[in-house]
Amino acid sequence: MKVIRSADFTGERAWAALDIANMNGITTRLHWTDQPYRWHVNDGEEVFVVxxxxxxxxxxxxxxxxxxxxxxxxxxxxxxxxxxxxxxQGVARVLVIESAGSV
Structure with missing residues (x-):
């Protein structure tokens, strides 16, 4: 059991991540960023929540x-x-749910 306060999470670099869970090969990660990522195609489906x-x-x-x-x-x-x-657009925190090891 854990409680995560997403507003308190910051990273030392863009797209820093806090691993929350890995359930049957699907990861849930909290990301902090202030910079764009890069064009990519994931290895599977992705859910991206702001x-x-x-x-x-x-x-x-x-x-x-x-x-x-x-x-x-x-x-x-x-x-x-x-x-x-x-x-x-400035600092953002996002929850990403995707296949483990995806881009």
């Missing part, structure tokens, strides 16, 4: 770049093969 701040999520759909601004409480689901990149 817990603090704002994140501009860019993704490619049928070869065309799209963008959506995610606010606190918003969820982005990347299905298999979705190329995407997260751009925090």
């Amino acid at each position: 817990l603090g701040g704002q994140v501009q999520m860019r993704y490619r759909l049928e070869g065309l770049e799209q963008s959506v601004l995610l606010e606190v409480g918003d969820i982005f689901y990347a299905d298999l093969g979705t190329e995407h990149v997260a751009h925090p």
Whole structure:
């Protein structure tokens, strides 16, 4: 049992992570960041939940770049093969649920 106060979590570098759980090969991690990630495709599906701040999520759909601004409480689901990149707007905290060892 543990209680995690996401607002208290900070990292020493962008995309620092706190491992919360690994359940049957699915990881749940809390990330702190103030810098964009990189364009990538996960090894499986990904659920991305904004817990603090704002994140501009860019993704490619049928070869065309799209963008959506995610606010606190918003969820982005990347299905298999979705190329995407997260751009925090300042400091952001996000919960990421994905296959263990995914990009």
